[in-house]
Amino acid sequence: MSSLYRLHLVEGLGYDTPMRVLLHHPRREVEIKGPRRVCDVLKELKLLPETVLVIKDNELATEDETLRDEDTLEIRPVISGG
Amino acid sequence: MRCKKCAQKAIIKLPRHNTAFCGACFDEYVLDQVRRAIKSERMMTHEDRVAVAISGGKDSLALWDILLRLGYNCAGIHINLGIGEYSRLSQEKTEQFAHQRNVEFILHRLNETHGAGIPELAQETHRPACSACGVMKRYNFNRLAQEAGFTVLATGHNLDDEASRLLGNVLHWQQDYLDKQAPTLPSTHPKLLKKVKPLFRLAEREMAAYCVLKKIDYIVEECPMSKDAKQLVYKDMLNRLEETIPGTKQNFYFEFLKRQKPDILELDGRLKDCIRCGQPTTSDLCSYCKLVESLAVAKAGGGKSSP
Numbered sequence: 001m002s003s004l005y006r007l008h009l010v011e012g013l014g015y016d017t018p019m020r021v022l023l024h025h026p027r028r029e030v031e032i033k034g035p036r037r038v039c040d041v042l043k044e045l046k047l048l049p050e051t052v053l054v055i056k057d058n059e060l061a062t063e064d065e066t067l068r069d070e071d072t073l074e075i076r077p078v079i080s081g082g
Numbered sequence: 083m084r085c086k087k088c089a090q091k092a093i094i095k096l097p098r099h100n101t102a103f104c105g106a107c108f109d110e111y112v113l114d115q116v117r118r119a120i121k122s123e124r125m126m127t128h129e130d131r132v133a134v135a136i137s138g139g140k141d142s143l144a145l146w147d148i149l150l151r152l153g154y155n156c157a158g159i160h161i162n163l164g165i166g167e168y169s170r171l172s173q174e175k176t177e178q179f180a181h182q183r184n185v186e187f188i189l190h191r192l193n194e195t196h197g198a199g200i201p202e203l204a205q206e207t208h209r210p211a212c213s214a215c216g217v218m219k220r221y222n223f224n225r226l227a228q229e230a231g232f233t234v235l236a237t238g239h240n241l242d243d244e245a246s247r248l249l250g251n252v253l254h255w256q257q258d259y260l261d262k263q264a265p266t267l268p269s270t271h272p273k274l275l276k277k278v279k280p281l282f283r284l285a286e287r288e289m290a291a292y293c294v295l296k297k298i299d300y301i302v303e304e305c306p307m308s309k310d311a312k313q314l315v316y317k318d319m320l321n322r323l324e325e326t327i328p329g330t331k332q333n334f335y336f337e338f339l340k341r342q343k344p345d346i347l348e349l350d351g352r353l354k355d356c357i358r359c360g361q362p363t364t365s366d367l368c369s370y371c372k373l374v375e376s377l378a379v380a381k382a383g384g385g386k387s388s389p
Contacts, residue, residue: 024302050321053290060093060294062083062102078290079242079321080139080304081313 019067022074034071039063042075051079094291097328105295112292115283116148123266125234125278132156132234133227133275135219136179136187138172140293140300141238143179145281147298149236150183156236158187159226161219164199165307172301179298188226192218198377200307206380207373211307214373221370225361228275239279242286245331246316248338253316264342271353271362285331286317 018031021041032041038054038061054061055074067073083092085104092102103111119125126132132149136142136158149156160176163169173189180187193199200218204211227235244263251259267277281289293300308314323330355361356368363369 025304027303048321048325050285050287050324051318053287053294055294058294060291062092062095064083076290076294076302077304078140078287079314079317080141080286081246081308081311081317 017069019069019071019073022072024075024077032067032073034068035066037063038065038067041067041073045075047075052077093295094288096288098285098324098332100328108291109295112284112288113148113152116152116280119265119280119283120152120278123264123278123282125266125280126154126236128153128155130155130234131232132236133188133223133230133232134158135223135235135237136160136176137238138175138301139238140290140298141240141243141281141286143175143238143298143300144289144292144296145236145238146179146185147183147296148292149280150185157185157232159223160187160189161222162189162191162193162199163215163218164191164193165201165305166199168301168303168306169199171303175299175301188230190222190226196374196377197381203373203377204307207376209373209376212311215307217369217373221361221368224273224275228273232275235275235277237277237279238281238289240281240284240286240289241331241335242317242320243313244279244282245320245335246313248335249316249320250312260342264339273355273360274353274362282335 018033021030021032022028023030023045032044039049042049042052042054042063049063053076054063054065055076056065056067056071061067061073083095083102084090085092085107086101087107088104090104090106093105094108095102132154134142134146134149134156136146138160142158146156146158158176158180160173162173176187176189192203196203198206200211200215203209203218204214207214223235223237244265248260248263250256251263265279265282269276292298320331320334352364353362354364356363356371357366358371359368361368361370367375
């Protein structure tokens with residue numbers, strides 16, 4: 001399996017615990033400082049909304065939803081091929 | 083964001099329909115789209131025995147779940163492709179789904195039949211992995227379903243799959259493939275099952291959302307052999323268009339279907355029995371038997387050497 005690693009995306013780390021975001025292809029975890037809307041997180045990660053689902057605490061989150069530091073997030077790709 | 087139907091909190095926005103749905107309304111939307119697909123394309127009746135081709139991914143498991151919920155007499159068929167950890171996980175997800183619902187499925191392992199999985203088959207026969215995989219899946223799903231007495235074979239191809247396939251076929255003007263690209267392909271040979279795609283009205287993202295909503299555990303990781311698949315490039319292009327012009331994928335594929343005059347009977351009038359296995363083919367030896375023969379030659383040491 002792919003190894004897990006961390007990437008600090010935003011400045012300000014160290015003041016609070018930022019939200020943890022699980023990404024795939026390859027499987028990895030990043031940390032993003034909240035509060036921030038889902039659509040802004042996707043923009044920052046350069047992901048098209050049509051190609052992913054944002055799952056917050058096992059529930060689907062819409063693009064206008066605000067994410068906070070205490071949230072655990074999964075951004076799951078939906079495109080498969082071959 | 084609120085559900086456009088009942089004003090509850092929305093869980094998904096569907097820009098191509100200019101709407102958003104809560105969980106319950108999205109579930110009803112998905113079932114309704116599948117009902118419409120089955121009815122409009124005369125895919126199956128409740129008297130049919132339906133085989134569902136199961137990969138362990140979101141589309142096939144969602145399709146199996148939906149057909150069961152709609153009361154169809156269906157069972158899954160899973161082919162273990164012998165692609166290491168990916169195939170092990172795919173089979174595990176399929177078994178888990180079947181076990182949770184107490185439903186049966188047929189399991190076929192390529193390694194047991196040929197002593198080789200897709201990676202070895204592709205390497206030994208010098209064919210692209212996706213091409214060898216396609217031959218193996220088409221042949222085995224049809225044959226296993228037909229021999230087990232099923233009357234229809236259903237696959238989980240969604241709107242994105244069909245639109246990207248259409249784009250590829252148009253870009254390369256593959257007329258034969260364009261003529262045969264339809265949500266329902268009738269049986270044109272006693273050993274060729276009717277094939278249907280009940281998810282063709284639903285986008286790939288909607289199928290993944292359905293799985294999250296219904297807590298269907300599927301394999302999220304992509305097949306390691308499909309990294310360079312052309313279909314992924316076409317899907318990426320269409321999704322960029324969709325972002326700016328919602329509804330592009332649906333319009334592209336649905337308008338194609340309206341204009342299509344499929345001449346499937348004429349095309350499949352050339353079908354005859356393979357001289358080796360008896361399955362339908364347009365040449366003396368079917369693609370499956372050619373592939374298996376190449377593998378046997380390679381294993382006996384008569385294959386081309388690797389570059």
